[in-house]
Amino acid sequence: MSGTSSSRRLSEAQETAVAELIRVSPVADELGRRFAKAGHELHLVGGSVRDALLGRLGNDLDFATDAHPDQTLAVLKGWAEATWETGRDFGTIGAQRDGLRLEITTFRADVYDGVSRNPLVQYGSSLAEDLRRRDFTVNAMAVSLPDHVFTDAHGGLDDLAEQVLRTPGTPEQSFGDDPLRMLRAARFAAQLRFAVDPGVRAAMVAMAADLDRITAERIRDEFVKLICGADPVYGLRLLVDTGLADRFIPEISGLKLEIDEHAQHKDVYEHTLIVVANAVRLEGPDGPDFVLRFAALMHDIGKPATKAVTSDGRVSFHHHEVVGARMTKQRMKVMRFPKDVIAEVVELVALHLRFYGYGRGEWTDSAVRRYVTDAGPLLSRLHKLTRSDVTTRNRRKAAQLASDYDALEERIARIEAEEDLARVRPDLDGNAIMELLGVPPGPVVGRAWRHLKELRLDHGPLDRDDAEAELLRWARAEGIVTPE
Template identity: 85%
Template structure:
């Protein structure tokens, strides 16, 4: 149960010296906060730095986006910042938010709110409030229910957010039932903070998530998608994913994930496909390197085996197989990402990685020709580096000898790709004759015949490597005679 507000909690003495320095540093590097505060005070309004801005300052995670709360209404806010802000936008006006920019800092200024859901619709009904304490009470979690007034720098923490921050704990200002009833997306946000900040979820909050999981059905796919993407891009996505599955939230929008608990992984029978999948996600995170967070790679790691439950077969000897699960999984991934309204380009990349993640297996048996290597590279295209990482991440066996052999095989494949690439442009495998040359040699206009000829020459390129001009022309003429084109 959350604590009631008390006056002592609002006093600045509750901040340690390090925490006071963190807030002071945020305001020092962002003098626009005090400038803005003085403008609001002169106009007779309050202004407070709130939410994630205060939380991140206390965590030492300074950013260029600042969130403010005020008793001024949106029209009043626009009048106060007129002539001061270098740019303004009103895309959030229906929720009481006015956006502005000053010296490269993005500001969001929101009227005190007391929003709530009516239990049926998917969007909040916005009601303006009149006090900071009421505004803080309607926020999602206590660590986001702290404020620093500007320009006075008075710290306000009526719900123990500072203690929860120190304990790395996720609680709600009021009861979890009240908070999640106002906005069910907050349940997904709790899992996101577990992933992003590595915070533990309070038992009361967790119990409410389990009891109210079906309320997530009231939220739009777009809002769920955005929150889930942030979770997947967190420092520890597996912590968030476990919470989604254990509370039943995943079943509401990503049922393929809990379904993995029903299958046993044929590569490592000491754990099920669900545990294997979470291990692959962790492996993928470790392999990202210095390039930053790679959402496409992480989601492909999460989805790579979702086709296994549908393809599971147990033979008479008790051996488990999942033939063609990569094909089924790619189809399921496309459907799920479409349901969550992911952009087509992102969906296409994840689906291709899922479809290709098994292609490597068999290489170590010595069955791959140079042609197979070219096709592997050509099919992966711009995703080749990610496919390397996904394939390596998929090795989760505890058998050290087997793991070492798989790693050695993949090292050999990468070296072989590099050797062939030194002689051929594997990154852009194209026919040795372009469309214009094909039309000129065959004497045909643009149309299906040109496309068929182009595809044939590409197959020859993949099978035999580069052909010189005379060889390519001879092959094209041979194909045209066999096809009755000439």
């Protein structure tokens, strides 16, 4: 970037920041005056300053102060609409005022021993010390309150204009202190679409193994933020290229299958990244959708384990969706994801191939009902994942697949309108089953219920007489009731 262009970008960023800060200044300045009156400093810091300069300041504001938590609470008393102390062990007190969420943290001078997984929290004595310990220069700027003095000792404003991530000190020292910062570099690259400084990138490669010191939960949380960033593909490439992915999700690097001249097939790794990008585009205004994005990332991880070359030289990956679902579940458990999130992602991976074959005209209404019932509340995501999975460069084939899926969705809509597929239930409930068969609650009722549900899926709704006749026919065949 030329000097003139860079200067223009800096000027635009500063003008944007002023506009953003004016919006929150009534609260921020009032809080700054309260801290000053109590004899303390207060500074807007970190991501809040960065986001203000980028024109994207939200309603969550981060502050730094020389006041300790008890002193901060005393300043907030009678002014904040609510306060919370969940971050007190790290020197952070939370507060709410006029729709803004404020986090006020005592100056930090954390000490790392190079072995423990978390920093030993120590309070610092100055703003300069606090900013020096931060991860990247674009997060090491501050605006003092209420006088609005701007502090940028590490060139963060220049780096913001250049859209590059650098560390305030050497990257080796920064990453040695907290290896999670390497993963955070990839996360910010994905969120902000910023380049990573070559020196930072080299340190990520050299120190990737240090990530093993970090807890699974901290890695998971950073990774979720990366996946939900504006450009997750860029962040994922950075993780793979630096070797960081191998430390906690090696299945992604494992998608780089060797392609030999006798068994050509599409590059699974590149295909996967395209599927992720497609899924992001299909999210709609409610995104980002972590479950959809992560399912897109993991949908083909079963391919390396199932790769086979047939006698005619073609490559196959039979049942890779089944193997991939199992691998996805194992990896997500290791990363300590909640059970409900694991279940949703695993189900999408398991179902992502179900659609193929529909265009050959093999699906009955029963198959459509089962597709909808098996997907359940994930149906909308399954639609998006299946469409995202079409990455062929053959326009004719891509158009045919899109047309086939359009037809399937139209067919689902027609059957749903007729049968309420969202709540497929047997035509007789448990009480009716017990009354008709003369049996008490127990396993027989469950078996009968499942049989009636299978009939419902195969044939659609039955009227009461037909449902009762079918149940009695089943019960006689099972020896539950005596044949007439």
